[in-house]
Amino acid sequence: MKRISEKYILIGIGVLTLIILAVLYFSLAGPVRKKERIADRQYTSESAKLRKYLSRIEGPPSKEIIKVLEEGNKRLEKEYELVKKRLTFEQSAKIPTSGNPVLFFQQELLTVRGQMLKLSSKSGVEIPLSLGFSDAMPDGKQVPALLRQLRVVQDILKLSINSNLLSVNSLTFGEISNKSYFEEVPIELTVNGSLMAITQFLYNVQNASELYVVEKISITSKGANMLSLELLINTIVWI
Numbered sequence: 001m002k003r004i005s006e007k008y009i010l011i012g013i014g015v016l017t018l019i020i021l022a023v024l025y026f027s028l029a030g031p032v033r034k035k036e037r038i039a040d041r042q043y044t045s046e047s048a049k050l051r052k053y054l055s056r057i058e059g060p061p062s063k064e065i066i067k068v069l070e071e072g073n074k075r076l077e078k079e080y081e082l083v084k085k086r087l088t089f090e091q092s093a094k095i096p097t098s099g100n101p102v103l104f105f106q107q108e109l110l111t112v113r114g115q116m117l118k119l120s121s122k123s124g125v126e127i128p129l130s131l132g133f134s135d136a137m138p139d140g141k142q143v144p145a146l147l148r149q150l151r152v153v154q155d156i157l158k159l160s161i162n163s164n165l166l167s168v169n170s171l172t173f174g175e176i177s178n179k180s181y182f183e184e185v186p187i188e189l190t191v192n193g194s195l196m197a198i199t200q201f202l203y204n205v206q207n208a209s210e211l212y213v214v215e216k217i218s219i220t221s222k223g224a225n226m227l228s229l230e231l232l233i234n235t236i237v238w239i
Contacts, residue, residue, distance in 0.1 A: 101143040108147065109133060112154050125161045125168065132171030132187070149173050152185050152235045155210055163201035165193035166226070174232075185235040186215070192222060198229050211236040 113131055120127045131153050138146055153171055160168050174186035191201065198219070205212050216232040 101140050102138060105138065105143045105146050105150075108150060112150055116154065116157050119158070119161050123161045123164070125165050127157055127160070127168045128171055130171075131157070132173055145176050148176070148183070148185050148237055149187070152187055152210075152237075155208065156187065156189065156205075156233070159204045159208060160191055160201060163193070163204050164197045165191050165201055166197070167192045169228075183237045185237055186232060187235065188230070188232050190228060190230045192226065192228050194225050195227055198227050201229070205233065 109131070113129075116127055116131065117129070119125075131150075133146070133150070153173075156171075157168060169190040169192060170188075172188045174188065177184040177186070191198070193201065202214075205214065213234040213236065214231055215234055216230075218230040220228045220230075222228050
């Protein structure tokens with residue numbers, strides 16, 4: 001029997017190795033290639049969708065739109081300044097840097113009380129002598145809030161007198177609520193008068209130079225052509 005040459009044995013081993021490697025390549029690399037092709041198709045599809053979406057997005061606003069927005073901002077700034085000008089109570093309620101703040105408030109209360117009683121006597125509209133304030137000595141820390149309340153009640157009583165009401169029966173202050181850049185000074189009051197006077201009073205409150213918000217209102221009859229009005233008013237005070 002002829003002996004196979006070593007040369008041919010090595011060639012056979014090489015060929016067999018190549019066959020094994022080819023089988024391994026196609027069995028292992030094939031799925032990877034397939035997944036790459038799928039990923040390429042998905043990328044191409046999603047890229048096309050994104051380009052289509054971006055093509056529909058509008059560019060930066062035009063000069064006309066920018067002009068309209070600027071004009072709108074200017075109007076809002078003007079309206080804001082007008083509102084600030086209406087909130088003037090804080091400006092008239094400043095406390096002197098020197099002296100006793102409690103004595104300052106008591107002097108202010110006496111002055112306003114005298115003015116209101118004089119108007120009450122002249123017009124015939126009855127008002128509470130206390131103006132809604134306690135006779136007890138307040139704490140110095142309460143003075144700023146008390147001064148704001150005093151300005152509110154002074155203005156409300158003027159509106160009542162100018163409306164020809166019969167009387168202001170009660171005045172009660174609620175707790176001042178701080179809203180960061182303004183305060184709400186609530187006041188509850190009961191007034192009596194004719195239908196015409198009550199209507200005029202509500203009209204005067206609505207159109208006052210200060211900013212009032214009527215939160216609650218109740219009207220009851222007190223007889224022929226006589227009504228009693230109970231209401232809660234929030235005064236907006238700029239701080």
